Amino acid sequence: MQKLKQQVFDANMDLPRNGLVTFTWGNASAIDRERGLVVIKPSGIAYGNMKSDDMVVVDLQGNRVEGPWCPSSDTATHLALYRRYPQLGGVVHTHSTYATAWAQAGLAIPALGTTHADYFFGDIPCTRALSEEEVQEEYELNTGKVIVETLGTSDPLHTPGIVVYQHGPFTWGKDAADAVHHAVVMEAVARMAWIARSINPALKPIDTYLMNKHFMRKHGPNAYYGQ
Numbered sequence: 001m002q003k004l005k006q007q008v009f010d011a012n013m014d015l016p017r018n019g020l021v022t023f024t025w026g027n028a029s030a031i032d033r034e035r036g037l038v039v040i041k042p043s044g045i046a047y048g049n050m051k052s053d054d055m056v057v058v059d060l061q062g063n064r065v066e067g068p069w070c071p072s073s074d075t076a077t078h079l080a081l082y083r084r085y086p087q088l089g090g091v092v093h094t095h096s097t098y099a100t101a102w103a104q105a106g107l108a109i110p111a112l113g114t115t116h117a118d119y120f121f122g123d124i125p126c127t128r129a130l131s132e133e134e135v136q137e138e139y140e141l142n143t144g145k146v147i148v149e150t151l152g153t154s155d156p157l158h159t160p161g162i163v164v165y166q167h168g169p170f171t172w173g174k175d176a177a178d179a180v181h182h183a184v185v186m187e188a189v190a191r192m193a194w195i196a197r198s199i200n201p202a203l204k205p206i207d208t209y210l211m212n213k214h215f216m217r218k219h220g221p222n223a224y225y226g227q
């Protein structure tokens with residue numbers, strides 16, 4: 001558990017380091033699948049004062065098991081994703097500027113080039129709006145549910161992130177560092193897509209054969225990218 005706390009602490013510290021988080025607007029978590037326990041950032045603690053021992057341990061139902069603080073207010077969203085997708089080892093949420101701009105525009109981040117296709121197989125979806133009732137009752141759980149609803153039957157590791165309508169990005173991966181990596185990539189491709197569409201509002205999505213090539217050489221059964 002100490003090792004997982006350190007990994008989650010490092011992942012959280014990587015968010016401001018990569019320019020994804022202002023003040024305390026973000027959180028990272030990871031799960032120990034064998035024990036069914038999730039380590040997550042404490043709520044509202046400034047990054048500058050945080051230590052690995054401040055990380056909070058909760059079970060998959062959100063009961064605090066260990067740690068001096070209340071867990072992140074977004075914990076119920078993280079837990080909904082862990083419960084639904086056994087493949088996930090880490091989850092990250094930020095309000096990074098460019099990805100959040102697409103969320104506020106209510107649009108999926110379109111797959112326009114190979115940088116995107118190296119990590120995301122197709123557009124990065126945007127969820128529907130939550131109803132007033134969904135916001136008033138169990139808002140964070142309902143945020144998790146609307147992410148699951150939007151992903152549908154997609155493999156979450158082929159779509160390792162989403163933008164929640166009028167809110168911002170959630171990303172995930174095989175561990176906390178992988179989820180941070182996807183948060184950084186999403187912010188970069190969100191920015192590239194905005195610029196490309198500004199240069200040419202009539203641009204086309206990436207050619208399917210090019211997207212397939214780039215995604216599958218890194219993630220397909222016959223992946224050959226890297227060492």
Ligand SMILES: [Zn+2]
Nearest residue numbers: 093094095168
């Ligand atoms: Zn948020």
